[in-house]
Amino acid sequence: MKTPLLLVLFLLPAHASFSQIENPLLQAFSDSYTQEALGLYTEAIDALQAVYADDSYELNLRLGWLYYLQGDYPRAQSYYRRAKSLLPYAVEPKLGYLLPTVALGNWTEVEKTAEEILRIDPNNPMAHFRIGQAAYNRQDYENAYKHVEKVVNLYPFDYDSVVLFAWINYQSGNRSRAYTLFQKALLIYPGSESAAEGLKLSGGGK
Amino acid sequence: MKKLSLSTLFLLIWLGSLAGQSERDFTFYEDSTLSLYQQARWDQLAPLAREALQEGFDYYYLRMRLGIAYFETKRPQRAIPQFYRALRHNTDDPVAGEYLYYSLLYAGRADEARLFADAFPVKEGRQPHSGTLDLFANATYKWSDGRTEVGNLEDYSLGIRHSLGRRLTFSHTYECLRQHFVETIVTEEPPGNGNGPPVVATEERPYHFDQQFYRLNAQLQLKRGWQAGFTFNYAWVQSEDHDFEEQYYFGYLSKQLPALQLKAGLGHSNFHDTYQRQLGFDLTYYPLYNTDLYVHGSCILKEETGSGELQHLTTFLLGGRIAPNTWLEGRADIGRINYFQEALGTVVYNIPDELKSRAGLTLAHWIRGRHPVFLSLQLEEKERWATLETYRHYSLTIGSLINLR
Numbered sequence: 001m002k003t004p005l006l007l008v009l010f011l012l013p014a015h016a017s018f019s020q021i022e023n024p025l026l027q028a029f030s031d032s033y034t035q036e037a038l039g040l041y042t043e044a045i046d047a048l049q050a051v052y053a054d055d056s057y058e059l060n061l062r063l064g065w066l067y068y069l070q071g072d073y074p075r076a077q078s079y080y081r082r083a084k085s086l087l088p089y090a091v092e093p094k095l096g097y098l099l100p101t102v103a104l105g106n107w108t109e110v111e112k113t114a115e116e117i118l119r120i121d122p123n124n125p126m127a128h129f130r131i132g133q134a135a136y137n138r139q140d141y142e143n144a145y146k147h148v149e150k151v152v153n154l155y156p157f158d159y160d161s162v163v164l165f166a167w168i169n170y171q172s173g174n175r176s177r178a179y180t181l182f183q184k185a186l187l188i189y190p191g192s193e194s195a196a197e198g199l200k201l202s203g204g205g206k
Numbered sequence: 207m208k209k210l211s212l213s214t215l216f217l218l219i220w221l222g223s224l225a226g227q228s229e230r231d232f233t234f235y236e237d238s239t240l241s242l243y244q245q246a247r248w249d250q251l252a253p254l255a256r257e258a259l260q261e262g263f264d265y266y267y268l269r270m271r272l273g274i275a276y277f278e279t280k281r282p283q284r285a286i287p288q289f290y291r292a293l294r295h296n297t298d299d300p301v302a303g304e305y306l307y308y309s310l311l312y313a314g315r316a317d318e319a320r321l322f323a324d325a326f327p328v329k330e331g332r333q334p335h336s337g338t339l340d341l342f343a344n345a346t347y348k349w350s351d352g353r354t355e356v357g358n359l360e361d362y363s364l365g366i367r368h369s370l371g372r373r374l375t376f377s378h379t380y381e382c383l384r385q386h387f388v389e390t391i392v393t394e395e396p397p398g399n400g401n402g403p404p405v406v407a408t409e410e411r412p413y414h415f416d417q418q419f420y421r422l423n424a425q426l427q428l429k430r431g432w433q434a435g436f437t438f439n440y441a442w443v444q445s446e447d448h449d450f451e452e453q454y455y456f457g458y459l460s461k462q463l464p465a466l467q468l469k470a471g472l473g474h475s476n477f478h479d480t481y482q483r484q485l486g487f488d489l490t491y492y493p494l495y496n497t498d499l500y501v502h503g504s505c506i507l508k509e510e511t512g513s514g515e516l517q518h519l520t521t522f523l524l525g526g527r528i529a530p531n532t533w534l535e536g537r538a539d540i541g542r543i544n545y546f547q548e549a550l551g552t553v554v555y556n557i558p559d560e561l562k563s564r565a566g567l568t569l570a571h572w573i574r575g576r577h578p579v580f581l582s583l584q585l586e587e588k589e590r591w592a593t594l595e596t597y598r599h600y601s602l603t604i605g606s607l608i609n610l611r
Contacts, residue, residue, distance in 0.1 A: 070233075071232075071233050071236070072231065072232045072233055073232065073236075073265075074232050074262075074263055074265070075232065104265035104266060104267065104295075105265060105266030105267045105270075105295065105296060106265055106266050106295040106296065107266070107295070107296040107297070107299070108294065108295055108296055108297045109295070137296075137299065138296075138297070138298040138299060138300065139300060140298075
């Protein structure tokens with residue numbers, strides 16, 4: 001009488017493993033990762049679209065990312081927007097939403113979204129960085145300084161933040177500080193043209 | 207036949223391959239408009255960008271590319287809404303602000319342009335000033351055809367225009383006018399010997415009346431091409447037998463669209479102790495989306511309060527650029543109206559004779575692109591209020607504005 005029980009016990013993991021492979025959602029996600037790694041974004045999207053459900057946070061978030069990689073920024077925005085609405089307190093889809101919005105140049109919306117993130121997560125470095133970047137673009141260096149300084153304090157070895165902070169210092173007339181920061185940026189990314197140009201312009205910090 | 211440049215050839219091949227795509231999606235519009243922008247192929251860029259907008263793709267870079275395409279093809283009025291939309295996507299963006307400033311300036315909307323004068327840094331050349339300070343002067347002389355007692359007319363005005371903040375502009379004008387008349391006095395005296403017909407003697411007696419005006423005009427720039435304005439005139443009239451004072455008020459609202467300017471105004475006045483209400487509509491059409499050519503039509507309707515009689519004046523005007531800084535305008539007016547205000551209350555026609563028709567030509571030249579001077583010739587046909595006789599005035603006006611900023 002022990003045989004059937006052993007058989008059942010033996011078969012259970014096999015059945016569970018079989019179910020995983022047969023789960024179309026799981027399979028779709030698995031395929032999308034494989035295709036993405038190969039740079040085949042259309043195929044990665046197609047894999048997920050085959051099982052798309054409007055109320056799935058994961059599908060919307062992932063499609064937002066894949067459309068962003070594909071360069072279809074408006075569609076990426078719409079999937080990220082859907083993911084944001086499904087989980088309003090999640091920071092993740094808001095950060096995702098920033099990517100295509102920056103690519104479209106819609107900085108007013110970037111700032112609005114980054115401020116939404118800061119209301120939930122006041123020290124979020126990416127939100128501070130984006131607000132700082134937007135302020136820098138409109139030549140509001142004081143505001144840019146305030147936000148980017150926080151990021152540089154948290155991540156002193158992050159190239160994008162350090163080089164932006166260097167330019168903010170340069171534009172604010174603080175050339176000595178800018179010179180030091182451009183040097184740091186070159187340590188992080190020795191091939192940086194922006195840092196090299198900034199170093200030249202800041203003229204030895206004098 | 208012109209040779210195709212290598213870059214043009216590549217572009218055509220590349221566009222051909224894109225055109226072969228079954229779906230015109232975001233990537234297609236983005237890549238195509240970017241490429242056309244980089245190649246400065248404005249005539250091809252504009253329709254494609256408009257198509258992308260119709261497909262629902264509306265973002266900063268697309269608006270900028272379309273706006274720049276219109277700007278480069280000298281259609282600033284079409285560029286303006288694109289830069290406004292770009293600024294909605296990217297508030298205070300200095301590039302969009304600078305393009306918007308110059309588009310408004312070239313579209314003849316200098317007051318609105320001032321709102322963006324500080325929006326961008328000027329690397330070289332003259333810094334646009336957000337304020338304004340202008341002096342202006344006009345002189346008009348009207349010659350009468352002598353058919354009636356109405357004689358010649360002289361009119362001089364001097365004013366200053368200044369801003370108060372970015373949105374509000376005031377102009378103060380002092381104007382003096384002298385209207386000459388020649389009265390014919392007929393006298394009959396009995397014959398000296400007591401017999402025969404009476405002796406008729408005619409004597410021409412010149413007289414005149416003087417008017418002085420103080421005029422205040424305020425203009426408020428609202429958002430997105432809307433403008434509100436108000437004009438107040440105070441007049442002192444001195445005639446031979448009595449002196450009196452009058453006030454005229456005119457309020458208006460205007461909206462600038464890419465190819466159209468619409469204005470509507472309401473006026474109220476107390477000419478000679480009779481109260482007048484008037485309603486005016488103006489429409490200016492810019493078929494080339496710039497000030498190189500424009501067609502203007504306007505209509506004034508006026509009623510003396512309580513009289514029920516409606517008077518009107520319809521105006522047609524055609525204007526265009528004839529040289530880089532020179533414009534020529536031709537106008538014709540037809541109707542039957544007296545005691546009215548025109549040009550948004552900045553011109554007051556406060557005589558009882560009805561204006562029946564008017565035609566004129568104006569030549570305007572902008573010295574160094576900043577200081578306009580103009581010369582205007584006009585013919586007016588009027589009807590004398592007492593005798594219903596028709597007479598004409600031929601007028602010459604010269605005017606100038608000096609921009610002090």
